[in-house]
Amino acid sequence: MSVFAYRQGELHAEALPLSRLAAEVGTPFFCYSHAALASAYDEFSAAVAGLPSMICYALKANSNLAVIATFAQRGAGADVVSEGELRQALAAGVPAQKIIFSGVGKTAAEMKFALETGIRQINVESLPELRLLDQVARGLGRKAIVALRINPDVDARTHAKISTGKAENKFGIELGHVQAAYQEASGLAGIDVRGLALHIGSQLTDLEPYRAAFRRVAEITAELRGVGLTVDRLDLGGGIGIAYRGETPPAIADYVRVVRETVGSLKTELAFEPGRWLVGNAGILVSRVLFVKPGASRDFVIIDAAMNDLIRPALYDAYHAILPVKEAASDAPVKRFDVVGPICESGDRFAEQRPLPPLQDGDLVAICQAGAYSAVMASGYNSRLAAPEILVHGHAFDIVRARPDYQSLLARDQIPDWLGAGSGRPGQAKGARGAAE
Ligand SMILES: Cc1ncc(COP(=O)(O)O)c(C=O)c1O
Numbered sequence: 001m002s003v004f005a006y007r008q009g010e011l012h013a014e015a016l017p018l019s020r021l022a023a024e025v026g027t028p029f030f031c032y033s034h035a036a037l038a039s040a041y042d043e044f045s046a047a048v049a050g051l052p053s054m055i056c057y058a059l060k061a062n063s064n065l066a067v068i069a070t071f072a073q074r075g076a077g078a079d080v081v082s083e084g085e086l087r088q089a090l091a092a093g094v095p096a097q098k099i100i101f102s103g104v105g106k107t108a109a110e111m112k113f114a115l116e117t118g119i120r121q122i123n124v125e126s127l128p129e130l131r132l133l134d135q136v137a138r139g140l141g142r143k144a145i146v147a148l149r150i151n152p153d154v155d156a157r158t159h160a161k162i163s164t165g166k167a168e169n170k171f172g173i174e175l176g177h178v179q180a181a182y183q184e185a186s187g188l189a190g191i192d193v194r195g196l197a198l199h200i201g202s203q204l205t206d207l208e209p210y211r212a213a214f215r216r217v218a219e220i221t222a223e224l225r226g227v228g229l230t231v232d233r234l235d236l237g238g239g240i241g242i243a244y245r246g247e248t249p250p251a252i253a254d255y256v257r258v259v260r261e262t263v264g265s266l267k268t269e270l271a272f273e274p275g276r277w278l279v280g281n282a283g284i285l286v287s288r289v290l291f292v293k294p295g296a297s298r299d300f301v302i303i304d305a306a307m308n309d310l311i312r313p314a315l316y317d318a319y320h321a322i323l324p325v326k327e328a329a330s331d332a333p334v335k336r337f338d339v340v341g342p343i344c345e346s347g348d349r350f351a352e353q354r355p356l357p358p359l360q361d362g363d364l365v366a367i368c369q370a371g372a373y374s375a376v377m378a379s380g381y382n383s384r385l386a387a388p389e390i391l392v393h394g395h396a397f398d399i400v401r402a403r404p405d406y407q408s409l410l411a412r413d414q415i416p417d418w419l420g421a422g423s424g425r426p427g428q429a430k431g432a433r434g435a436a437e
């Protein structure tokens with residue numbers, strides 16, 4: 001069953017017509033399908049079932065609590081990269097023992113919180129980070145369970161901005177330094193080093209970079225074991241791509257075959273950190289056409305969603321399919337349009353010269369594959385309010401993040417008294433100067 005499909009001439013989310021949702025929620029809004037989330041998780045879970053492994057959903061792809069809870073209910077762990085994400089994972093019901101803390105720049109406060117929470121593992125990406133973590137853990141009288149993230153220097157063959165496994169990327173410990181770092185880690189009183197981690201990039205559509213990277217991990221594991229060090233965990237990261245525009249990402253079963261062939265015989269516990277693959281296809285951004293504006297050189301469809309809601313096209317030139325919510329007649333003439341938002345930048349464009357059936361002011365459109373790296377990357381640029389998020393479940397839906405109101409933009413206590421706006425609340429939000437007095 002396709003969860004976003006035309007029925008009775010209109011695009012539906014599961015059993016609900018999008019026009020009804022738009023009337024109830026207002027546009028723009030993100031619409032997620034529970035069935036799509038659940039079936040993606042179940043497919044991944046079935047594919048890795050024979051491996052001693054844990055699926056740690058990468059929250060950065062979509063940290064809506066309802067989305068996380070959908071996976072948590074099915075047994076998922078979480079991969080988090082900040083105290084905020086760690087708190088979200090816990091709030092959504094992920095047990096601490098299933099949480100991995102990744103990221104290249106954790107603060108001492110974040111380390112302390114993670115250690116006090118008792119999470120499964122902290123992935124360490126540099127010697128300075130290792131030494132700080134040791135200090136923080138000893139200060140708490142604890143040992144931090146650690147995997148060292150390596151940088152395998154492998155080209156993931158993805159967009160340069162989301163490639164993370166090349167030597168020139170900031171991530172991980174370079175190959176030549178891994179053994180010394182592991183040795184050092186194993187001698188630190190506050191550290192219990194258990195294994196290696198890697199993540200070579202996002203939106204991979206080719207298995208060969210995985211094969212190359214996992215082979216390197218297997219080699220390093222053998223080297224470390226050869227000098228008497230214990231390696232009993234491997235965290236293989238995420239990165240499996242989805243089809244935005246006819247790409248043919250690998251089937252999960254084929255990815256798992258590569259895992260088995262490369263690291264399967266090492267007898268380690270494995271962790272997988274899928275993000276986009278679990279959520280990307282499970283969400284759309286629904287928006288209303290404000291105006292159709294003929295131009296001298298091209299015609300524009302101006303919609304009420306903008307780059308602050310979904311920045312991927314502006315940031316990565318990413319392609320997202322755009323569908324009219326009312327099904328176009330098969331003989332409807334197709335014209336090319338730039339689909340743009342209201343923001344004051346020419347980069348606020350969802351599609352350039354995209355063939356579309358006739359659209360009119362007030363029509364609804366759905367921007368597809370907006371479940372991953374979409375709502376989470378939203379901003380308040382141009383003082384726009386965040387688009388709400390809803391979760392459809394068969395014939396019902398829940399607003400799982402409401403649209404804020406303008407009061408949040410108009411917090412008068414941001415204006416210091418001395419600026420004399422007249423309604424600043426005395427004694428509040430005085431800032432550094434007030435604090436020093
Ligand atoms: C350490 C780590 N794990 C997992 C992921 C999830 O990646 P993806 O959403 O491509 O599966 C990322 C993001 O790229 C990451 O940085």
Ligand SMILES: N[C@@H](CCCC[NH3+])C(=O)O
Nearest residue numbers: 060162202203312372373
């Ligand atoms: N934000 C990126 C993915 C980043 C992955 C994070 N390591 C995207 O939209 O494709």
